[in-house]
Amino acid sequence: MIGCGEDEEEEKEPARISQTDPSSGGEMSSNGSLLITFDNTVVEVKVNGTLADVTGSMATWKAQGLVVGSQTLEIEWTDEAGNTDSQEITLIVKEEDTVAPTVNEINIQDGATDIDTDKLNDDGIIVRFSERIDTAKSENGLVLADENGDQIVWTLKWSEGDTQVTLTAGPTNKLRSGSAYTLTVTGYLDSAGNEGESVELTFTTAGVDVPTDSLKLWLKADEGVVLEGSGVSEWQDQSGNGTDAQQANPVSQPVLEKNMLNGLPVVIFDGRDDEVSFALPVNGLENLTLFVVGAATEANVNVATHYANSSTLVWKEIGDWGTVHVTTLQEGVYFRFGTGQNQPVPVGIKYDSPIGDEFTIATAVMEGKRDRLYVKGELVYDEEKRGQAPVGNTGDIGYLGRGHEGYFPGMVAEVLVYTKTLPDNERQQVEEYLSDKYSIR
Secondary structure, eight states, X not given: OTTOSOOOXXXXXXXXXXXXXXOTTOEEETTOEEEEEESSOEEEEEETTEEOEEETTEEEEEOOSOOSEEEEEEEEEEETTSOEXXXXXXXXXXXXXXXXXXXXXXXXXXXXXXXXXXXXXXXXXXXXXXXXXXXXXXXXXXXXXXXXXXXXXXXXXXXXXXXXXXXXXXXXXXXXXXXXXXXXXXXXXXXXXXXXXXXXXXXXXXXXXXXXXXXXXXXXXXXXXXXXXXXXXXXXXXXXXXXXXXXXXXXXXXXXXXXXXXXXXXXXXXXXXXXXXXXXXXXXXXXXXXXXXXXXXXXXXXXXXXXXXXXXXXXXXXXXXXXXXXXXXXXXXXXXXXXXXXXXXXXXXXXXXXXXXXXXEEEEEEETTEEEEEETTEEEEEEEOSSOOSOOSEEEEEEESBOSSSBOEEEEXXXXXXXXXXXXXXXXXXXXXXXHHHTOX
């Protein structure tokens, strides 16, 4: 009776062969492989009574017992529902293949310099081979590494026919501007098991020029970090001015941690007593541009009403209202150019949502009485302060990791200090350099 009784489970259609490579009528060497693609998952496949390797809806059969000439192959299979079926194809069997595959072309020349970083990250690295490659046995044969030899894992996408592969970047492992890389293609096999000769090439991505006029301090965790045991005793200035940041006391030394930000190291401050200091007077200056790449590892730290207690970068006051600082916390980005006069303090320049423990690029700009803050290149604060313009009541010693009264719990990758107001094009140049280098968007 219609409508009575239990619903019957819908039966799945048996798996069918979508295609074979080579297709029926094509050629295959007597020691080659047959690639069979089904429209559904299969659990067992046999060709002429011998088992093929099965993965999902794909099966690969290594030729056995074939003689030169026209051959009929019977393909039998069982799908995941237990359905069985068979199909015959005819191939022209050729002599045993003993010729190894070769790399025909790569879209990067060996020794190339000034490679467009954005284009390469978008388009990927393309490798073309002389014949179909056994992808299952060759997937570990393409290795991309940085100048330190650390592997960069990109996704492999093979073309139909498996004669071309494209390596593509992910959101967090893009190539950096102005960096050297090595691509090695090795251990690649054709369907007959012949191994191709290894190919290695090196290339350098185009760098973004960092303006150097009035650059007085340039600290970056991938250069010039001197360790005393596991602690950072000196962070050498890369601006050429010798404004090295130092910490002689092992108890208060931060640590260097590798592979923390886009494959690059960072300097970690514990928020209790870690700090490094440098001599760079800013008192009396009317123009400054400060760049900080940092992230806080703790939330809800003590910032006090002036938001400078746990600063990432600070010059402490030697009189009232003299603190100069940039602070990158999980709750927001804060800054101040103290002039020695009581004036409105910037109170919490933030994203629309909390920053959390992610790295950010903070740019604080003083242009006379006008103060600006950019976060990841976006202008988030632009006002004029009252009173005098020059920095005043400010100490000559700058600190990283130490705030006005407390300490910064977090990580710093790079700091640049200019004793002038960078014009917009130069500011954007530095921000682009930092964004590309650390993949902060």
